[in-house]
Amino acid sequence: MVPTTPAISPHVAGGLTVLFTIIYIAPFYLSPTLRSNSIANRNTPSVIQARIRAVVWSCVTSVVITVCVLSFKGHVAPREVLHLLGVYPVSIIDTAKSFLLVAILFAGPLFERAVVEGEWRSWGAVTVKETVYDDLIGWRNLVVGPVSEELVFRSLAISQFILAQTSARRITFTSPLIFGVAHVHHLHETINSSRRPGASYLSTALTPSVILPGLIRSVFQFFYTSLFGFIAAFIYLRTSSLIACILAHSFCNWMGLPRFWGRVGQEVGEEILDQSHSADGNVADALQAGTDDQQLSIIWTIAYYIILFSGAIAFWKLRWSLTHSDSALTEF
Numbered sequence: 001m002v003p004t005t006p007a008i009s010p011h012v013a014g015g016l017t018v019l020f021t022i023i024y025i026a027p028f029y030l031s032p033t034l035r036s037n038s039i040a041n042r043n044t045p046s047v048i049q050a051r052i053r054a055v056v057w058s059c060v061t062s063v064v065i066t067v068c069v070l071s072f073k074g075h076v077a078p079r080e081v082l083h084l085l086g087v088y089p090v091s092i093i094d095t096a097k098s099f100l101l102v103a104i105l106f107a108g109p110l111f112e113r114a115v116v117e118g119e120w121r122s123w124g125a126v127t128v129k130e131t132v133y134d135d136l137i138g139w140r141n142l143v144v145g146p147v148s149e150e151l152v153f154r155s156l157a158i159s160q161f162i163l164a165q166t167s168a169r170r171i172t173f174t175s176p177l178i179f180g181v182a183h184v185h186h187l188h189e190t191i192n193s194s195r196r197p198g199a200s201y202l203s204t205a206l207t208p209s210v211i212l213p214g215l216i217r218s219v220f221q222f223f224y225t226s227l228f229g230f231i232a233a234f235i236y237l238r239t240s241s242l243i244a245c246i247l248a249h250s251f252c253n254w255m256g257l258p259r260f261w262g263r264v265g266q267e268v269g270e271e272i273l274d275q276s277h278s279a280d281g282n283v284a285d286a287l288q289a290g291t292d293d294q295q296l297s298i299i300w301t302i303a304y305y306i307i308l309f310s311g312a313i314a315f316w317k318l319r320w321s322l323t324h325s326d327s328a329l330t331e332f
Contacts, residue, residue, distance in 0.1 A: 086242030108308025176229020265296035
């Protein structure tokens with residue numbers, strides 16, 4: 001059982017989360033084989049492979065620390081340790097409902113990719129193999145990243161806050177901020193990879209064409225990753241399912257940032273329209289009326305934004321029912 005009185009303070013829980021973050025990120029800059037530079041960046045195969053190995057050891061280290069704190073400081077029973085870490089019990093139903101909730105939130109982007117761009121035709125085992133297993137970047141973004149980050153920033157971090165008897169709402173809205181900050185380090189990588197031979201780090205950092213786009217990306221990434229962190233923390237607290245958070249994270253990485261402006265299909269061409277037919281003829285001509293050869297009808301864009309905002313509303317209304325679980329870690 002989890003102690004009824006705080007075994008550690010919220011400050012200690014926060015400090016441990018920061019420690020896990022440092023253990024996770026520090027090797028990227030301490031080891032020459034893991035650093036980004038003008039020759040090898042974070043997407044270079046050798047760097048990806050080295051970082052994956054480092055992440056594995058970082059996660060193992062943080063797991064050991066967490067289990068020791070839970071067991072020796074919190075006197076939590078082994079079965080309850082597994083529960084706090086989100087690995088037991090495993091509920092397929094809870095996982096499926098949580099994934100459905102996230103998919104509803106991304107209803108608009110799913111419509112654009114599956115219907116407007118026609119990607120549904122290529123969705124299958126072969127595509128998964130080519131995108132994930134055969135591609136190091138895909139393996140990192142869709143497997144290693146989601147598994148390791150959800151383990152560290154959800155499973156390990158939240159278990160510490162629960163040990164500190166932190167309220168569910170506070171956990172939901174504070175712990176993801178560390179997750180967001182953990183992604184700001186990409187600004188350093190942007191500067192490093194933009195350095196020209198012989199140029200100093202400072203001179204590169206002060207170059208407007210380098211620092212301004214880097215700052216904008218980093219700030220935007222902080223807010224976007226923090227927002228996802230709120231959702232993932234909510235799901236984790238409500239279901240105690242690490243696998244649900246991993247699948248949600250992988251799905252969001254695969255979908256990318258939703259479109260909040262502009263017209264859909266601007267780079268798609270006419271593939272979907274050319275193959276759209278009704279019982280009495282081709283509806284593509286009607287949908288494409290008034291557009292050029294490279295731009296889809298405004299009807300597709302209107303449909304996208306209706307689905308996008310409808311999905312957001314449905315997500316908000318269904319957030320409690322689709323995350324209800326008997327394995328919940330705490331009450332809201």
